[in-house]
Amino acid sequence: MTELRHDAWTDPGPTPGLRLVPDLPRAVGDGLLAPEAGLDQEMVLRRRVPVTHDVVTLVLEPTVPGTFAYAPGQFVTMVVDVDGVPVERCYTLSSPPTRPHLLTITVKRMEGGALSPYLHDRLRPGDRVSVRGPNGDFTVAAHPAARYLLLSAGSGVTPTLSTVRTMADLGELDDVVVVHSARTPADLACRGELDALAADHPGLRVVWVCEDDSPGSASWQGPRGRLTADLLAAQVPDVGDREVFTCGPPGYMTATRALLAEVGVDPLRCHEESFVLGESAAPAVPALPETGDAPVALTEVPAAVPGTATVTFGRSGREVVCAPGTTVLAAAQQAGVSLPSSCGGGLCGTCKSGLLAGKVEMSHQGGIRPREVAAGKFLPCCSTPDGDIVVDA
Numbered sequence: 427m428t429e430l431r432h433d434a435w436t437d438p439g440p441t442p443g444l445r446l447v448p449d450l451p452r453a454v455g456d457g458l459l460a461p462e463a464g465l466d467q468e469m470v471l472r473r474r475v476p477v478t479h480d481v482v483t484l485v486l487e488p489t490v491p492g493t494f495a496y497a498p499g500q501f502v503t504m505v506v507d508v509d510g511v512p513v514e515r516c517y518t519l520s521s522p523p524t525r526p527h528l529l530t531i532t533v534k535r536m537e538g539g540a541l542s543p544y545l546h547d548r549l550r551p552g553d554r555v556s557v558r559g560p561n562g563d564f565t566v567a568a569h570p571a572a573r574y575l576l577l578s579a580g581s582g583v584t585p586t587l588s589t590v591r592t593m594a595d596l597g598e599l600d601d602v603v604v605v606h607s608a609r610t611p612a613d614l615a616c617r618g619e620l621d622a623l624a625a626d627h628p629g630l631r632v633v634w635v636c637e638d639d640s641p642g643s644a645s646w647q648g649p650r651g652r653l654t655a656d657l658l659a660a661q662v663p664d665v666g667d668r669e670v671f672t673c674g675p676p677g678y679m680t681a682t683r684a685l686l687a688e689v690g691v692d693p694l695r696c697h698e699e700s701f702v703l704g705e706s707a708a709p710a711v712p713a714l715p716e717t718g719d720a721p722v723a724l725t726e727v728p729a730a731v732p733g734t735a736t737v738t739f740g741r742s743g744r745e746v747v748c749a750p751g752t753t754v755l756a757a758a759q760q761a762g763v764s765l766p767s768s769c770g771g772g773l774c775g776t777c778k779s780g781l782l783a784g785k786v787e788m789s790h791q792g793g794i795r796p797r798e799v800a801a802g803k804f805l806p807c808c809s810t811p812d813g814d815i816v817v818d819a
C-alpha cells in the first residue's frame with residue numbers, strides 16, 4: 427500500500443515585492459528570445475473593441491507568434507501607412523504580457539491627430555501595421571515594492587490597465603490603489619473591468635474621480651473635481667508608503683507632481699510618463715529655405731567658442747554650427763533637415779539615426795537598444811554633439 431504523505435503547508439509570508447520579470451513564464455517570452463532579439467514586426471488587427479465614446483481598443487496579433495515579450499507599462503511605436511505617408515506614434519500596451527498571443531493598444535481619438543482618427547475610422551480587421559518596440563521603463567517590474575499607487579488621467583489609464591491585468595494574472599494584486607481622473611463618468615475607460623477586479627481582489631482598490639456629470643446622466647456620486655492633495659490624502663492615507671506611478675497629460679502631471687510633494691511622497695518613489703504625441707521637445711526652429719549643397723552655418727555662434735560643434739548631415743549635404751547643449755534634433759531643424767520625431771525625450775525611438783562620424787552625449791529613456799548603439803545608431807532628440815559629428819540624414 428502506498429503511503430501518502432502530506433507535508434504541512436507553510437505560509438510563505440508576505441510577497442517580497444513583485445516578481446514580474448524574473449518569474450515570467452516561458453509563454454511570455456522568457457527564454458524564447460535571445461537578449462536584444464528583434465521584436466519589431468508586422469502585426470495584424472484582429473478586432474476593434476469600443477471602450478468609451480472616443481476610445482477604442484485595437485487587438486493585434488503578432489505575425490511571429492510568441493516572440494513579443496514586454497513588461498506592463500511599456501509602449502510600442504506604431505508605424506502606419508496613411509494615404510501613402512508612414513505615420514509613427516507611440517502607444518502604451520494595455521494588454522498584460524501574461525497573455526502574449528494578442529496585444530492591445532487603447533487609443534483615444536484626437537481630433538485633427540495624425541494617426542488616431544485613422545486608427546478609429548479606417549483601420550479594419552485584417553489590416554497590417556508595423557510595430558516597433560517595446561520601449562520604456564515606466565513599469566512596476568523595474569520597481570518592486572510592497573504597495574503601489576497608480577495615478578492616471580485620461581488616456582494615461584493604459585499602463586494602469588496593463589499593470590493591474592498582469593498582477594491579477596500572476597496572483598500578485600497584493601496592495602494596489604488605482605486613482606483615475608476623468609472629465610465625466612462617460613470618459614472612464616474600462617471602469618466595469620477594474621471595478622470587477624477590485625470586487626474579486628481585496629488587494630486592489632479603485633477610486634474614480636470625475637470633474638463633472640455626463641450630459642443627460644445621473645449625478646456623479648464619487649469624488650468630484652480635480653485631484654488635490656486633500657483628496658489624495660483622504661483616499662490613500664498611506665500614500666507616503668507607496669511606490670507611485672503617474673501617467674496623464676502634461677497639466678495633470680505637473681499638478682500631480684506638486685501634490686505628491688505636498689503630501690510628503692519621497693520623489694525617488696515617484697515614476698512618471700507623459701506623452702505629447704506629435705510634438706517634439708526640441709526647440710522649435712523654423713526650417714531655412716533650401717540652399718543646395720553648400721554648407722551653411724545657421725547660428726550666430728562662432729565656431730571658436732568652446733563647446734560649439736559642427737553637425738554635418740551627410741546625405742543632404744547640410745551643415746550647422748551649434749551652441750553647446752544643442753540637441754542634434756534641434757540642429758537638424760536649424761539646418762532644415764527633416765528628421766522624424768515623436769516623444770522628443772529619448773523614449774520612443776522614432777528619431778533613431780545613424781552616426782557616421784564623431785561622438786555624441788546621449789541621455790535616453792529606453793528608446794534605443796545597446797545593440798543598436800553598438801551598430802552606430804543614436805537618438806538625435808536626446809543627444810548633444812561631443813565635438814564635430816556627421817549624421818546619416
Ligand code: FES
Pocket residue numbers: 766767768769770771772773774775776777778793805806807808
Ligand atoms: S523622438 Fe522619441 S526617441 Fe527621439
